[in-house]
Amino acid sequence: MGRVIGFELSSQEPEKAAAFYANVFGWQAAEPRWDYWAVTTGSPEKPGIDGGIGKGPFDHPHGTRIQIEVEAIDEAIAKARDNGAVIVRDKMEFDDFYLAYLVDPVGLGIGLIQKK
Known part of the structure; x- marks a missing residue:
């Protein structure tokens, strides 16, 4: 979850x-x-x-x-896309985590984070 x-x-x-x-x-x-x-x-x-x-x-x-x-950011991005999200910024790498920005199907912006 x-x-x-x-x-x-x-x-x-x-x-x-x-x-x-x-x-x-x-x-x-x-x-x-x-x-x-x-x-x-x-x-x-x-x-x-x-x-x-x-x-x-x-x-x-x-x-x-x-x-x-999320546990697996690539999987979460794919599921989000399959369910109508728009990927605003694909997976980015930082020192301790990965981050991506999406907009859900109703227009709300969210960030996804996977710790390394």
């Missing part, structure tokens, strides 16, 4: 967005990496769902995507 493990906020002004969420909700933003600010929304005593704020690309300039962890 895929489980939601995070979120991603896309903005054309990610620095401003990170400051807003820090000032209003107390989120802690890490130093940016790849125009992406990882954010922590809870504490050890009261955990939250962590995520990030990134510079919105042309295909998703503003909005929110949930990140769903």
